[in-house]
Amino acid sequence: MAEIQSVAEEGSTDVGVRLRAARAKVGMTRRQLATASGMSERYLAHIEAGTGNPTVAVLEALAGALDMAPAELLPLGGERSEARAAAAATLRRLPESRLGPLLDQMAQLGGANSSKGRRIVLLGMRGAGKSSLGKALALRLRVPFLEMSKEVEIAYGGEMRLLIELGGQSALRRYEHEAWETLIAEHESAVIATPGGIAADPVLFDRLLATAHSIWLEASPDDHMQRVMAQGDFRPMASNRGAMEDLKAILQARASEYARAEAQLDTSAQDFEGTVDRLEQMARRLIA
Incomplete structure (x- = not known):
C-alpha cells in the first residue's frame, strides 16, 4: 500500500x-x-x-x-517508454488533415535551405529587441520588416489581447498559422519578428524553422524586464508580484526551443549599433 x-x-x-x-x-x-x-x-x-x-x-x-x-x-x-x-x-503535433501524407510533411519540415528564401525570422522573448533590431536590420538588407503579431491583428480585425480573451489560445494559434503562411507566400525576402509565445506551438515552430533562416535574440532577465517596463507592456505579468520569477521561468521553459535557431545573439553584450552590426553579419551569412 x-x-x-x-x-x-x-x-x-x-x-x-x-x-x-x-x-x-x-x-x-x-x-x-x-x-x-x-x-x-x-x-x-x-x-x-x-x-x-x-x-x-x-x-x-x-x-x-x-x-x-x-x-x-x-x-x-501516458506511454510506456520514452521512444x-x-x-x-x-x-x-500534426493536425488530422496532415496525418495522411505524413512522410511528405516530415520531409517538408526538414527541407533544404532553398525553401527558406532570403527570409530572416527573429525569435525570442519580448524585450529582446526583435522590433527595434529587426527594423534596423531590414534597412541594411533593404528588405521589408514585418511583425507577425501585427499581421495576426490585421487578419483578425482587432487587438491580440481581444483575440486571446475571446478565442483563447486555440484561436490565437489558428490565426498565427494563417499569418505565417501568408507571409512566406508573399515575401521571398524579409525580416520578420515573431511573438515570444510562438515556441509553444510545436507544429508552427517547426514550420517556421523550415521556411525561414532563424536567429534567436536573447538578453539577460534584467534587460528583458527593463525593456518591457520601458514599453509599458505588462500583459503576461499583470498584477503579479513575482514578475521576475515568472519571466525567468518562461525563459527557461522556452530556451530549448529557441536554441534550435540557426544563430544566436546576446543583445545585452554590446550597445545597440554594435548589436545591429553583429546581427547584420549573421543575417548575411545565413542568406548568402
Missing part, C-alpha cells in the same frame, strides 16, 4: 512540474490559467506543488486552456 501511494505521489509531482512548464511556455500566470480553465487558483497551486490529485476532467480543462493535448501533462505522455512517448508527441 505504501508503495502504491509513493507511485501516486510521484505521478502527481510530475504532473505539477509539467503543468508549471506548460504554463510558463505560453506565458500564462496561475491566475490567468485558473480563469481560463474554470479552476480555483488555490487548487492549481496544489496541483503544481504535487499535493493535488487532478481528475481526468481537470486535466482536460487545463490542457484545453493551454491548447495542448491532455496526455502531455502525464508522465511520458513511444516521443513518437506519440510527434503525431500529436
Whole structure:
C-alpha cells in the first residue's frame, strides 16, 4: 500500500512540474490559467506543488486552456517508454488533415535551405529587441520588416489581447498559422519578428524553422524586464508580484526551443549599433 501511494505521489509531482512548464511556455500566470480553465487558483497551486490529485476532467480543462493535448501533462505522455512517448508527441503535433501524407510533411519540415528564401525570422522573448533590431536590420538588407503579431491583428480585425480573451489560445494559434503562411507566400525576402509565445506551438515552430533562416535574440532577465517596463507592456505579468520569477521561468521553459535557431545573439553584450552590426553579419551569412 505504501508503495502504491509513493507511485501516486510521484505521478502527481510530475504532473505539477509539467503543468508549471506548460504554463510558463505560453506565458500564462496561475491566475490567468485558473480563469481560463474554470479552476480555483488555490487548487492549481496544489496541483503544481504535487499535493493535488487532478481528475481526468481537470486535466482536460487545463490542457484545453493551454491548447495542448491532455496526455502531455502525464508522465511520458501516458506511454510506456520514452521512444513511444516521443513518437506519440510527434503525431500529436500534426493536425488530422496532415496525418495522411505524413512522410511528405516530415520531409517538408526538414527541407533544404532553398525553401527558406532570403527570409530572416527573429525569435525570442519580448524585450529582446526583435522590433527595434529587426527594423534596423531590414534597412541594411533593404528588405521589408514585418511583425507577425501585427499581421495576426490585421487578419483578425482587432487587438491580440481581444483575440486571446475571446478565442483563447486555440484561436490565437489558428490565426498565427494563417499569418505565417501568408507571409512566406508573399515575401521571398524579409525580416520578420515573431511573438515570444510562438515556441509553444510545436507544429508552427517547426514550420517556421523550415521556411525561414532563424536567429534567436536573447538578453539577460534584467534587460528583458527593463525593456518591457520601458514599453509599458505588462500583459503576461499583470498584477503579479513575482514578475521576475515568472519571466525567468518562461525563459527557461522556452530556451530549448529557441536554441534550435540557426544563430544566436546576446543583445545585452554590446550597445545597440554594435548589436545591429553583429546581427547584420549573421543575417548575411545565413542568406548568402
